[in-house]
Amino acid sequence: MRKPTPLLPFAIACAVIVVTASAPAAAAATGPAAAGFDKLKSLVGTWEGKSPEGEAVTVTYSLIAGGNTLMEQLSHGNMVTMYHVDGDSLLLTHYCMANNEPRMRAKGLSADGKRLEFKFVDAANLAKPTDMHMHSLTLTFQDADHVTQEWVNSTEGKEQPASFPLTRRSAR
Numbered sequence: 001m002r003k004p005t006p007l008l009p010f011a012i013a014c015a016v017i018v019v020t021a022s023a024p025a026a027a028a029a030t031g032p033a034a035a036g037f038d039k040l041k042s043l044v045g046t047w048e049g050k051s052p053e054g055e056a057v058t059v060t061y062s063l064i065a066g067g068n069t070l071m072e073q074l075s076h077g078n079m080v081t082m083y084h085v086d087g088d089s090l091l092l093t094h095y096c097m098a099n100n101e102p103r104m105r106a107k108g109l110s111a112d113g114k115r116l117e118f119k120f121v122d123a124a125n126l127a128k129p130t131d132m133h134m135h136s137l138t139l140t141f142q143d144a145d146h147v148t149q150e151w152v153n154s155t156e157g158k159e160q161p162a163s164f165p166l167t168r169r170s171a172r
Contacts, residue, residue, distance in 0.1 A: 035109050
């Protein structure tokens with residue numbers, strides 16, 4: 001029987017080091033975007049409220065993709081919004097019942113740590129910029145168990161706000 005060469009363990013260790021060193025490292029978010037995303041992560045759980053029309057609304061927040069994306073599921077219209085860090089800002093994509101997908105960007109939390117303001121960037125499935133679409137979202141954090149979503153819909157350049165005050169029903 002042949003003796004293993006003493007260089008084999010060394011060669012394997014070198015290969016592991018080369019593969020590990022060449023793998024892309026995940027960028028750790030810092031600054032206002034990271035603080036804003038941390039605030040968003042505090043929403044994980046189930047929330048209840050009322051639509052502007054008085055309809056009962058349930059919103060569920062969960063972390064997905066290794067904790068890098070927050071998914072919001074809104075019972076009103078069975079819509080989904082995804083939030084994630086994008087460089088030095090936060091990005092959301094709203095999968096709307098209007099059959100378009102607006103993207104909005106926020107720079108980070110307000111100075112008092114209570115507001116995140118997302119502004120329209122662009123949208124998929126939007127034939128004209130004047131077609132109906134969600135144009136902005138402001139999240140206001142009153143305390144750990146109360147948050148208000150203020151969506152602004154834009155149609156033909158006219159803005160229509162809709163406010164959803166939410167109360168935490170359960171965490172996680």
